[in-house]
Amino acid sequence: MKKFAVCGVSKRAIGMFIEPMLKKFSDNCQLVGLLDVDKKRFAICKEQLPEIINVPEFADSEFDRMISETKPDVILVASRDETHVKYIVKALEHDLDVVTEKPMATTAADCRRIMDAEENSKGEVTVTFNYRYGPHHTKIKEMILEGKLGRVTSVDLNWYIDTYHGSSYFQRWNRDRKLSGGLSIHKSSHHFDLINWWLDQKPSEVFAFGALNYYGSESIYNPEQEDSRNCESCIVKRNCSYYSRWNSRSNTMKVQDDHIDSDIKQHSGYTNYRPDQCIFDSEIAIEDTYTATIKYDQGALLSYSINFSLPYEGYRLAINGTKGRLETMEYHAPSRVPFPIPVQTIDYFPLFGSKEIIHVVEREGGHGGGDPVIQEDIFLGEDPLRPYKILSGSKDGAYAVTTGEAVWKSVKEKQSIRVEDLLARPTLTNY
Template structure:
């Protein structure tokens, strides 16, 4: 029986880890401790999962006490992004394995601290990059490994976040760089890891542009120049297109938030947590639009863009190689798309020959069916029949975070940023 303690009793912790731990994998897994700064989160978690009513609860400052009393084999970290590093380091100091949500940390410096600590510890770090586990993404990996595209020369990845999902980052703590690292880390690290894994190459150098185009006080959609508003009580919310697109006039008492678990939590809220801060506040300090050019150590080039305020959500991908090209387009959350969307396929174009259309067997579950598969690897060990590695470690987490930080630093400093300098120098002065 493997014993787990959870740091950060978030919706992600509940859905991704606690639910399968006490159901699908209950025969081999035991939840022995919950740690968080907010007692309300314990109450919501235990009302959702009555089976864990007697699991001990610990304040965020009681990590050592939790370890001493519950003796976990593995720490699961699903707290706010900026807190990940301290829980990871404390777990490694106690020679305990760590499973952490992405991003592993919010800075290259903290990623380096994790890798250095892991070398001295008996514990190992796993980063839950579940995008790798999408059946489509695994099929693309297999196509590249089979040699069908030859040596990869360039990748085009354009990621689109719709006005429902995109605006949510600017209503919560994510809008503060000190908490999230900015969206080039909080969100784009997922995408950078996916590219790193597909290519099996290291990013070397980044040049990027970025801007705040849709949110903040200068937005052309801002109905009133006034700070401190909240959607729940805002007097001009029915003049705000980000609100009216997703909320009717007669059903506006509770602001929707996909990061809250239950009706109870939505009604009363968590302590010091507001999911309905105004997207036009002047204290918003992150970008909502990026484009980046990234060079890899074996010669591949990535052209990447992401936009956090678009009419629909999904991505367009093309991978070019010396023997052919892969293309695919995905529409996420089709229920939010105001037009019919096609079924996703993978198109393969040999350099000299006719196109092949590849239909992928879909799986049930979150993130395109990826969540149940990564949960099996987490709780049962990696699938021994799989001919390639999917589960991520601290090095993968570090390169994804560092690429995201390099994007932001390039935007800020208006120059290219070298990944190894950012990741390995004690202090970086670009």
């Protein structure tokens, strides 16, 4: 039986890891420790899952004591993004395995620290890129492996985030690049990993444009230029198009949050946390719109875009190869789409021949049915009957993060950025 300790008792940690560990995988796994900066998170976790009432709690400064007293086999990391590297490196120094939420880190330099630590450790790092596990995404991987497309030459991926989900990133800590790496890392690393995995190629060079178009103090939707407002007490929120779209005078939708439930009154005691900060604050300096061209080491090209303020949520994908092309479109969050949406299919066009429409068997569960399957691989070991590798390691995590960093740096520096340059070990200078 493997023993797990959790660093970061977030909403994501509870729903994605702790509860399944207790409810589905208790014959194989045991939760032995919880670590966080806020005692209130322990109380809420144990209120939701009373069977762990006696699991020991540790402060952020007590990592070594937690290891000594609980002797875990695996450290689960689900804390705020910029803290991941600290816990991952410490765990590897203790020769422990690590399972971490994406992004693995928020900078290429921290990814390098993690990979170097792993080289000197008996432990291994797993990054929970659950987008890989969605049934449409595994089907696309299988089609590429079967040779349906031949050698992949180019990919078009356009990702759309709706006004509800998109604005939530600007209400929370994600809007601070020091904490999240910016949205080209916090969000887009998911997408870059998916492409890297499908192609089985490494990104080598990135050129990108980006801008802050919808949020921040200069937004055309800002009802009044004033900093430090919050939705709970804002006196002009009825003049805010974002707030008004999702809230009436008698009904208020809570901001969705992977790290804690967003009930402000219930969670007002969390350290330095407010999930309803004004999306028009002048301190917001990250981008909400990107387009990027990415070159891969075996010749494939990716045309990527993402927009964090659109009428609906989902993506359009096309992959071209020497033998054919596939296309698909997915609508996320159908309950928020104000019109009928079609069932997602994959359209395959051989270079010479008739179109095929592929219907994929849907699965229940978060992230398009991906969460339950990745949980099985994490807690039971990878499925030995699956004919391809799917769990992500530290190099996968590093290339996803570094591609995202290359995107925002290309925007800032107005030049192409080489991925390997960002991942290179620092050069030691002799004086």
